Amino acid sequence: MTDFNSLYATLKQTADPKVADAIQTLVETGADHELNRINLIEFAARTGLAEEKVISGFLHASQIGIFDLTWNVLCPGCSGVLGAHDTLKQLQPEDYHCGLCAAGYQASIDDQVEVAFTVSPRVRRIAAHDPHTLPSWDYWRQIFWSSGIDINEDSFGRLVNEATLEAVELAPGEKAVLSLQLPA
Numbered sequence: 805m806t807d808f809n810s811l812y813a814t815l816k817q818t819a820d821p822k823v824a825d826a827i828q829t830l831v832e833t834g835a836d837h838e839l840n841r842i843n844l845i846e847f848a849a850r851t852g853l854a855e856e857k858v859i860s861g862f863l864h865a866s867q868i869g870i871f872d873l874t875w876n877v878l879c880p881g882c883s884g885v886l887g888a889h890d891t892l893k894q895l896q897p898e899d900y901h902c903g904l905c906a907a908g909y910q911a912s913i914d915d916q917v918e919v920a921f922t923v924s925p926r927v928r929r930i931a932a933h934d935p936h937t938l939p940s941w942d943y944w945r946q947i948f949w950s951s952g953i954d955i956n957e958d959s960f961g962r963l964v965n966e967a968t969l970e971a972v973e974l975a976p977g978e979k980a981v982l983s984l985q986l987p988a
Contacts, residue, residue, distance in 0.1 A: 808832075808927045811870050815861070818868075823861030826851045831870065831923055840932035840946050841876070841920040862921050871921040878916045881905040884948045904948075940973055 808831060816824045830838065830847075848858040866873045875895060877887040879902040886900035895917065899908040925933045932938070935947045941964050972980045 808870070811865075811868050811927065814868050815865050815870065819861035819864045820853075820857040823853055823857050826853060826858075827861060827865055827870065831928055836930040836932065837942075837946050839923040839928065839930050841874075841922055842871075844919075844921070866921060869924055870927055872924050874920050874922065876918045876920055878918055879905055879907075880916055881907060882949075940971055 812824065812828050812831075815827065819827075826847075830842075842862070844858050844862055845855060847853075848855040851858075862871060863873075865871050872890075875889045875892050876885045877889075877895065877900050878884065879886050879900075881902060882904050884902055884904055886902055887895075889895055901908045922932065923930060931942065932946045935943060938946060941960075945960065969986070970982055970984055972982060974980055
């Protein structure tokens with residue numbers, strides 16, 4: 805966090821001071837999942853700060869290296885992230901395919917692209933920086949679904965219990981056989 809202190813001092817000079825303070829609090833005390841794909845509109849509402857100032861503050865924070873900015877192509881069906889890009893120029897007009905919806909879509913910047921911010925690994929390491937180490941449902945929550953999906957702990961727990969009959973996590977190349985007793 806020593807590096808963060810100098811970056812924060814720079815941010816405080818360029819961004820709205822209240823936004824800079826809110827960013828400092830988020831980086832220092834936020835849970836890992838709160839620091840990945842941050843939804844700025846939700847952040848502004850939660851902190852009571854003006855949306856324009858929050859957007860400006862996060863853009864400044866991204867420029868100086870506190871956050872990584874990504875352009876994510878979203879599935880219009882399930883809001884899953886079909887492609888994450890570091891720059892807008894990397895977006896391709898080709899089809900993006902959703903494994904969950906089993907459908908293909910062409911990227912539309914107006915309808916299917918979100919801009920999200922994730923804390924830089926040099927500022928603070930979070931589990932999402934190593935997505936292959938996340939448990940299955942945490943992967944879906946932090947990596948697959950977009951920042952627009954608001955999943956609180958209760959609804960997330962119900963989703964896991966209602967949507968899953970059995971789960972086995974496998975390393976690459978591993979195989980498993982499951983035997984299930986299905987409900988009537």
